[in-house]
Amino acid sequence: MIVAESLVKTYEGAKAPVLKGVSFQVERGEVYTLLGPSGCGKTTSLRAVAGLESADSGRILLDGRVVFSSKERINVPPDKRNIGMVFQSYAIWPHMSVSKNVAYPLQGRGLSNDEIRKRVSRALEVVGLLELAERPSPNLSGGQQQRVALARAIVAETSVLLLDEPLSNLDAKLREQMRRDLAALQRQLGHSTIYVTHDQEEALALSHRVALMRDGEIVEEGKPMAMYQHPQHPFTAAFLGAANFAPCVIVGQARPGDMIEADTPFGRFSGVARLGEDREAKLFFRPHMARLEDFDAPPRVNRGVAEIAEYSFLGEVLEIMARKGDSAIRIRTAPGPRAAAGARIAFGVDPEHSAIFLPRA
């Protein structure tokens, strides 16, 4: 289990902290993903857990052992933390063969050569590289290098695995394959894993839980599907996939958690009220949750009208950009016949698939 408590970190010479009190807990066997835009503090958080970076304050426990505590002045060095790690740049030694690279974390542990050979073979087998064991590292494809880095991270059979963008340098197809392999590996070995990525699809596909970070803080944490479908925070709504935000005026009183109604330029919609960040209230829904409806049907709540502005064919879906006055929304439907630009359409969104972000107090 990994516990991080209130990690604060300001790099020397920097004005603002890059970690502003980051806390999380990763259970045994869990893949916990730190997701967020570039520079939000993902790698710094991971390096703090690994002991490669010292936080200014906070506490870190690995399997119940305090490995870092600013108060107690504890800071266990990285090689004594018993972790496996894949770095953002995989950091494979070019002058060593595949098996020497993988054996590296086992050096100086007093293991017999025979035991080292056994463990290296086991790790290489898990990542499917056994037949390349004696190949010099420079003669590997990107995907193979990535696997070497993974094998090296698991060879010491630690209970904690830290992965920093481990698939970032792969092409789309290989990434998908490795994503599945990683998930299988995780099930097999049962690590407590922190996975770092800025790719929301990867995060949703791989994680038991996701922590979305922004500017050195965790904005929201939860299970992938819940966070995607029912984001509590507008940043989550915007970051985790395509999103519509329509300006609106709330009808009556509204407290977070209530089902409320709001008037948008498209019509009146209901949804769950959530705390927002802007001066203006916003109706949120994902483009594929809206469906086209008969324009001549009688008006009702949760039904909007707009004019088609343009189409984008995205392969699996057709995206319709529709406008009303200055406001625009996107609707994703199955590709099919298109009406002319300027045609009027009606669309419906179920209240359970929308949220209304309240104006900032």
Ligand SMILES: Nc1ncnc2c1ncn2[C@@H]1O[C@H](COP(=O)(O)OP(=O)(O)OP(=O)(O)O)[C@@H](O)[C@H]1O
């Ligand atoms: N050694 C360092 N010295 C000073 N500033 C640093 C150092 N390392 C990182 N930073 C800054 O700290 C912030 C967080 O960096 P970090 O590497 O944790 O981000 P990240 O979320 O991993 O981003 P990315 O997705 O680009 O890898 C950034 O603004 C970065 O410029």
Ligand SMILES: [Mg+2]
């Ligand atoms: Mg990083």
